[in-house]
Amino acid sequence: MRTFGHANDVTAKKVKEGIEMRVLVWSGKLMMTHVSFKKGSVGDLHSHPHEQISYIVEGEFLYTVGEKKYHMEAGGAIYVPSNVKHQVEALTDGVLLDVFTPIREDYLPQ
Amino acid sequence: MRTFGHANDVTAKKVKEGIEMRVLVWSGKLMMTHVSFKKGSVGDLHSHPHEQISYIVEGEFLYTVGEKKYHMEAGGAIYVPSNVKHQVEALTDGVLLDVFTPIREDYLPQ
Numbered sequence: 001m002r003t004f005g006h007a008n009d010v011t012a013k014k015v016k017e018g019i020e021m022r023v024l025v026w027s028g029k030l031m032m033t034h035v036s037f038k039k040g041s042v043g044d045l046h047s048h049p050h051e052q053i054s055y056i057v058e059g060e061f062l063y064t065v066g067e068k069k070y071h072m073e074a075g076g077a078i079y080v081p082s083n084v085k086h087q088v089e090a091l092t093d094g095v096l097l098d099v100f101t102p103i104r105e106d107y108l109p110q
Numbered sequence: 111m112r113t114f115g116h117a118n119d120v121t122a123k124k125v126k127e128g129i130e131m132r133v134l135v136w137s138g139k140l141m142m143t144h145v146s147f148k149k150g151s152v153g154d155l156h157s158h159p160h161e162q163i164s165y166i167v168e169g170e171f172l173y174t175v176g177e178k179k180y181h182m183e184a185g186g187a188i189y190v191p192s193n194v195k196h197q198v199e200a201l202t203d204g205v206l207l208d209v210f211t212p213i214r215e216d217y218l219p220q
Contacts, residue, residue, distance in 0.1 A: 005186070029139075032209065078135065079135045
């Protein structure tokens with residue numbers, strides 16, 4: 001677990017071209033990640049059993065959850081249910097937070 | 111539940127002088143709230159069985175968890191365990207997010 005963290009101090013992991021993830025804090029049944037995107041980068045369409053909330057810190061994103069698409073800007077949040085496919089496209093450079101319950105074991109530092 | 115929300119569109123509830131809360135989204139076992147503070151405002155010391163992560167969006171805060179105090183700035187996150195007393199003091203005007211699992215039933219719109 002890490003119970004206190006700042007985006008500037010946490011090592012970034014390259015997810016794919018233009019997308020970097022930092023696992024800020026995790027413990028118990030909660031994890032928060034910080035993900036930065038270059039304009040035009042697109043996350044893979046994926047799903048997981050974990051419930052998720054994403055919050056847009058900076059920039060604009062096109063967020064797909066199931067069959068619906070959402071235009072999202074800084075200050076906006078969205079809930080992703082367990083096992084529903086979702087994807088995010090960065091319309092500008094941007095940053096979002098992903099919060100998960102339970103924690104993503106696959107994101108823990110090795 | 112509300113699965114998509116923006117701070118500009120959600121009605122604020124006055125928590126106490128200088129502190130306003132917006133419940134952005136909630137469903138299943140996750141809830142995210144957006145809380146704005148005027149400089150100098152201090153939340154009540156409190157605890158709850160819910161696990162919590164707070165993330166600083168803007169400003170500087172002094173965050174107390176149990177016996178420890180943390181100076182927090184935008185980009186920083188902190189985990190609060192179940193039933194541990196915590197409190198936040200706004201050192202500047204600021205905004206933070208509180209994420210809970212399970213959802214805070216006491217925060218649901220009446």
